[in-house]
Amino acid sequence: MESLTFHITGAQILRPEGWTDAPLGVAEGICTDVRAGRALDLAGFRVVPGIVDAHGDGFERHLARRRGAMLDMEEGVRACAGELAANGITTAMLAQFYSWEGGMRSPEFARQVIAAVAGANPCVVPDLHVQLRFETHMLGDYEAVKTLVAEAGIRHLVFNDHLPHDHLDRGKRPPRLTGTALKSGRNPEAHLALMQALHDASGDVPGAVAHLAADLRGVTLGSHDDRSAQDREFWRGVGAHLSEFPETREAAEAARAGGDAIVLGAPNVTRGGSHNGNVSAEELAHAGLCDALASDYHYPSPRRAALKLVAQGMEFGEAWALISSGPARILGFDDRGEIVPGKRADLVMLDEGGQVAACFCAGRLGFMAGPVAARLF
Structure with missing residues (x-):
């Protein structure tokens, strides 16, 4: 084109x-x-x-309009590109899980998404990239992830940990186990056994993460849902200098003090607070504790969040930078x-x-x- x-x-x-x-x-x-x-x-x-979206998973509804209905994933990516452009997003990081959770978060689904984005990119207008969200406790997949990142040209990887450690520590069944098991294609007992095995290997995770991060030279690395200064200190130590959606002001302040980048959710700003009780992105943005506002699950939100901050007194250029030059800088896009x-x-x-x-x-x-x-x- x-x-x-x-x-x-x-x-x-x-x-x-x-x-x-x-x-x-x-x-x-x-x-x-x-x-x-x-x-x-x-x-x-x-x-x-143009808006540079550092993290968005709104594309999922285009790939599977109903669970299991993935007839042509590449067509879904093209449809998503139309929505992105209609919302002013010219560069998008499509946040795709590589997770033990299975289903649309499985390693196989991640590979399909990567292939679909590569196939659709020459035919769409926005510049599409895949952000890989890797679950840290999948110790058996570290080499496969390193290979996938290299072969697919992944430029952004974020470390995630969605295991319900508190429940597993106490030997209790996590909430909503049956529902999450069914989404993964496993029976509840098999799903629980997998989670318990991954949890039991927690002691090996920090060292494995450090080795993987060292091998991913040239890839922008981040952590997800930091809760404390100690969390941020660990991730900074392994080279993950991007704090994505910190859950507390303490974590955000630690990121800023350490020179790390902070990505917050634009929907958190537009709705006036977190949907699950975490720190307000609006509060952090006004405090200077934000480098980028991302769409998260709603593509209209970056533009709406920036305009809301302007209405609250932030200078227009400063607010718009949170969805344009800010994310471009932290993701290494020097040309936009x-x-x-x-x-x-x-x-x-x-x-x-x-x-x-x-x-x-x-x-x-x-x-x-x-x-x-x-x-x-």
């Missing part, structure tokens, strides 16, 4: 130094100050950098996240109400509706 050549006039354009109404050119997929191609009069609109000559023309046009009116990724049209479309055509 070829990029378009055009230049924008009349709009308020968000540059790193602030708003400007100077014309912006787009040619060969990058931003330029040269007026090129046809003029697109966007008076009354704001042009902002800002409207700067020479960087990718990942652009979102917002109408007066803050809705996405158009979205371009590397100069390619991903979404356009309403008055913007009327002006172009």
Whole structure:
């Protein structure tokens, strides 16, 4: 899909130094100050950098609209790409589990998702990547994960631990065991036995994690759901310098003090708090304890969260950076996240109400509706 050549006039354009109404050119997929191609009069609109989504699993509903109904996974990825563009997301990390939990979180499903994304990427407009969410207690899979990351070109891996350790420590059946077992395709007793075996090997996990992290050079590594400063200290020590969705302010403050990046959930901001009682992302963002707001499970939320922070008094450029230049920086995307000559023309046009009116990724049209479309055509 070829990029378009055009230049924008009349709009308020968000540059790193602030708003400007100077014309912006787009040619060969990058931003330029040269007026090129046809003029697109966007008076009354704001042009902002495309959203870089550091973690989102909303794609799952496109891959399996109903449990077991995965007829063509690549078509599902294409449908997801359309939703991403309609929400101004030009770069997306699709957060896929590699987990003992089975089902849509199984290693086999992860490999299918990776293949589907690779197959769909040349045909879609947003830039899609897979973030691998690896369960730390799967000691028998460490070599397989290292190979998968290398072969698939995975650039972002996050360590997870979803074992119910408290219950397993006491020899109790975890809550909702039957439901989770059925999702995994196992009977409840077999599922419980697997969890217990993984839990019993906990003493071997820290050393294994350290060795795997050392082998994953060039991969952005993170931890998930840090609860304490000690958690963050461990992960920083093995080279996982990204704290994803810290559950407490203590963990977030420890990340900031140690120079680590902090990713928070945008839905946490839009709903005014965590759905499970964790620290408020809104509170952390206003306290400067946030580098990126991610869609988590809801693709409209990054844009809505940034605009909510602006309505609460945060400067627009600072709020929008949490969904553009901030995540681009921590994920190593040096060519995007800002409207700067020479960087990718990942652009979102917002109408007066803050809705996405158009979205371009590397100069390619991903979404356009309403008055913007009327002006172009």
